[in-house]
Amino acid sequence: MLSKKTKYGLKALTYLARVKGKEPVQIAEIAKQENISQKFLESILLTLRRNGFLGSKKGKGGGYYLIKEPHEIPMTTVMRVLEGPIAMVPCVSLNFYEKCEDCPDEATCSVHKLMIQVRDSALDVYRGNTLADLL
Amino acid sequence: MLSKKTKYGLKALTYLARVKGKEPVQIAEIAKQENISQKFLESILLTLRRNGFLGSKKGKGGGYYLIKEPHEIPMTTVMRVLEGPIAMVPCVSLNFYEKCEDCPDEATCSVHKLMIQVRDSALDVYRGNTLADLL
DNA sequence: TCGATAATCTACTAAAACTATAGGATAAAA
DNA sequence: TTTTATCCTATAGTTTTAGTAGATTATCGA
Structure with a gap:
């Protein structure tokens, strides 16, 4: 949410x-x-x-x-400041990375695998939109 | 998260x-x-x-x-049952739609506009993965 | 039939996160 | 120096999350 x-x-x-x-x-x-x-x-x-x-x-x-033009404000930065990490789990976060305690191996973790994809698709959207695009 | x-x-x-x-x-x-x-x-x-x-x-x-084969279990249904709506705001949810109280007009709402895209990109990922794909 | 095993179900609690609100301090303008 | 409006810290209420406790029900094997 x-x-x-x-x-x-x-x-x-x-x-x-x-x-x-x-x-x-x-x-x-x-x-x-x-x-x-x-x-x-x-x-x-x-x-x-x-x-x-x-x-x-x-x-x-x-x-x-x-203090900037709307087209100079990407949604990635806005979201990171207001909502926090874009990734849904810290172990796939680019800017807020943390290892999971319960998970012995990221390479074989099914959750990791899925959440990498979710993160990348969300990043695509946020990178593709500036404040100007929301007007 | x-x-x-x-x-x-x-x-x-x-x-x-x-x-x-x-x-x-x-x-x-x-x-x-x-x-x-x-x-x-x-x-x-x-x-x-x-x-x-x-x-x-x-x-x-x-x-x-x-009770099903892994390739018959799409991530959309798993996520909806465990995590709830895939959309980040109820006003863009396909399965759990609700109008926002504070928002007079969805058509011109900037948040709505952005969250539609985020929802669609997440849906693409979840639809493209079954349980079998996570193994 | 009896005892062990393992899921089922209800209720409850502690902690964290979220959504604010209160009230005074600070700075600028008239 | 009064009014205006942001600045800042602290705190309170609510909801969600994460987990516990304990009794019940179904199944199997002897």
Whole structure:
């Protein structure tokens, strides 16, 4: 399941991408338009800013804005920041690899074999889409 | 993330598929060989039996066995029973469809658009693999 | 028929993850 | 210096996951 955090994060990014220009947009506006709890969205936008997707401005007229063009933001990076590893098991993760405790040999593991394929197909999709493609 | 339930279920199915013949295999044996908590595995095998993947026999010489040939068991059905919907959001699920509360229009929803692609690519993988392919 | 074996079933619990919420601190603008 | 809006930490409620406990039922072999 996709977490609400990721879902809301994607919606917020899309919202900002649709706004013409680079004017800051307030959390409250995004939350209202996209039916998201404002406080929850606040923490999501914070992590998006800390990870280099958004810029922010405090005080009156402040808010959040994209610091890159939508077509420069691949879904791979967005998903990894919001949702975590793209792989469904750590032992097939490219960026978050971990060995399974219960599994003596990856080479002969049936789960490993299947999940490699699932990971690669998901990667294909995320690599093939930027924020611009979702508009 | 793939749940342990699904992971263990897949391993158990693979184990049974590797056993020659249709002799029942005891839970204890599978649990030990695959490093799985026996009681937990017990409940997993039970749901696999209830969903038509396994047969069982009680008493001495009893255990679980596959009731179909491995190549007749597609990963789509296994995943749906163990892990649930293949789609990451209910609004793009073929078998478990539900409308999102927060989303006024699926046709213009960016998350929907992306998750359709992810679902389809995962489906391709699961449809292209039977239990026999994991051996 | 009896005892051992092994699945069946219900109920329960501990831990982790998810989805928020509270409330004050900080910075900018008017 | 007041208003506005982000920043930040902590925490609480709920759900899901992962696993346990213990009694019951069916089957086999002697």
